[in-house]
Amino acid sequence: MDFNRYFTSQLETLHKAGNYRVFAELERHAGGFPRATRHRQDGSTHDVTVWCSNDYLGMGQNPKVIAAMHAAVDQCGAGAGGTRNISGTNHAHVLLERELADLHGKESALIFSSGYVSNWAALGTLGAKIPGLIIYSDALNHASMIEGIRHSRAEKRLWRHNDPKHLAELMAADDPAAPKLVAFESVYSMDGDMAPIEEILDVAEQFGAMTYLDEVHAVGMYGPRGGGVAERDGLMDRVTIIEGTLGKAFGVMGGYITGSTAVCDFIRSFSSGFIFTTAIPPALAAGATASIQHLKVSEFERAGHRNNVAKFRAMLDAKGIPHMQNPSHIVPVMVGDAKKCKWISDILLDTYGVYVQPINYPTVPVGTERLRFTPTPMHSDGDLRHLVDSLCDLWSQCALSRAVA
Numbered sequence: 001m002d003f004n005r006y007f008t009s010q011l012e013t014l015h016k017a018g019n020y021r022v023f024a025e026l027e028r029h030a031g032g033f034p035r036a037t038r039h040r041q042d043g044s045t046h047d048v049t050v051w052c053s054n055d056y057l058g059m060g061q062n063p064k065v066i067a068a069m070h071a072a073v074d075q076c077g078a079g080a081g082g083t084r085n086i087s088g089t090n091h092a093h094v095l096l097e098r099e100l101a102d103l104h105g106k107e108s109a110l111i112f113s114s115g116y117v118s119n120w121a122a123l124g125t126l127g128a129k130i131p132g133l134i135i136y137s138d139a140l141n142h143a144s145m146i147e148g149i150r151h152s153r154a155e156k157r158l159w160r161h162n163d164p165k166h167l168a169e170l171m172a173a174d175d176p177a178a179p180k181l182v183a184f185e186s187v188y189s190m191d192g193d194m195a196p197i198e199e200i201l202d203v204a205e206q207f208g209a210m211t212y213l214d215e216v217h218a219v220g221m222y223g224p225r226g227g228g229v230a231e232r233d234g235l236m237d238r239v240t241i242i243e244g245t246l247g248k249a250f251g252v253m254g255g256y257i258t259g260s261t262a263v264c265d266f267i268r269s270f271s272s273g274f275i276f277t278t279a280i281p282p283a284l285a286a287g288a289t290a291s292i293q294h295l296k297v298s299e300f301e302r303a304g305h306r307n308n309v310a311k312f313r314a315m316l317d318a319k320g321i322p323h324m325q326n327p328s329h330i331v332p333v334m335v336g337d338a339k340k341c342k343w344i345s346d347i348l349l350d351t352y353g354v355y356v357q358p359i360n361y362p363t364v365p366v367g368t369e370r371l372r373f374t375p376t377p378m379h380s381d382g383d384l385r386h387l388v389d390s391l392c393d394l395w396s397q398c399a400l401s402r403a404v405a
Helices: 003-017 063-076 084-088 091-103 115-129 143-152 164-173 197-206 261-270 282-297 300-319 338-352 381-397
Strands: 026-028 035-039 045-050 108-112 134-138 155-159 180-185 210-214 241-245 255-259 331-334 370-373
Touching (some): 026 045, 045 381, 063 282, 091 108, 091 255, 091 282, 115 210, 115 255, 115 261, 155 164, 197 210, 255 261, 300 331, 338 370, 338 381
Parallel strands (some): 134 180
Antiparallel strands (some): 026 035
């Protein structure tokens, strides 16, 4: 087989469909977020405003976070020195895990190199090690959750997205004695919708199931201390395992789970994804701890964020630019055509200095292609006006339909 020819043909298929991913090469500037310098392939550069960052609150630029990371590098050096089991558990890791357990009102926490790994490792271990476990997974769960469940080889049931009634029907059809786990997210990243957490917990408790809640797009953003949607709704104590990330609203890098001492120790002891992975550098742990501590007591960033999201939606409505309505901070502007979606993204970047990544298949279904905007507290009113005016120009050039007020 001519492997390179096969690879090339598959890539050409992506290009023709408008689904080929192109990475924007950015240079972030401390203190300048959401501004960045874009490096073009020809070696030239130009300034852009970033509109699709997962650094939702700009905490990656926060002076407290940066200072904590500098101090940790000066004190500990660059890397952790090994896996957590073999010389890699630094004091900074222990402090971070205590901070995370406190954030979610749990006995214990366990940190991983990313949110993807924490989902894959935790769900994979639970599914593989609990005899006869049936995992009930929301149909729109993240790829990391899907991969973890698949890796576990446990029995799986897919329930319709955010549909507790369908979940109950599936659970009622299974052996009442079988151990069960319900896995879902609080905020879904592409549509920005939220799970009916209380109703899902009601169903899970009715059937004696554990619950696994992915709060990666919610931690830092919701709740009086940034504990997520479950904290906002007063439900954290009813969730068995809360999973989150340090790489979005907390502005650093890493993933984690929180839960009882027993469940965290179980995953620590049996998960290959934890046991055989080098620990995150102490500087990352120190920066994340500083970020969490700040957002536990500061409402300033969250309030500014909510204000800018509301302004952005109102400005889109005024121009008739269609966007998906949801209760979260994620604003999907709907294009509905892969090639047009990429074209708009390219022109915004090259001509208007606006960077937003096109979201096409397979991330979203064909016909629902979109530009996924994540306004931050650091975007100015002038930034918002420039963005919406730019979108309005390109909407007309593409002859895309507008929403009717």
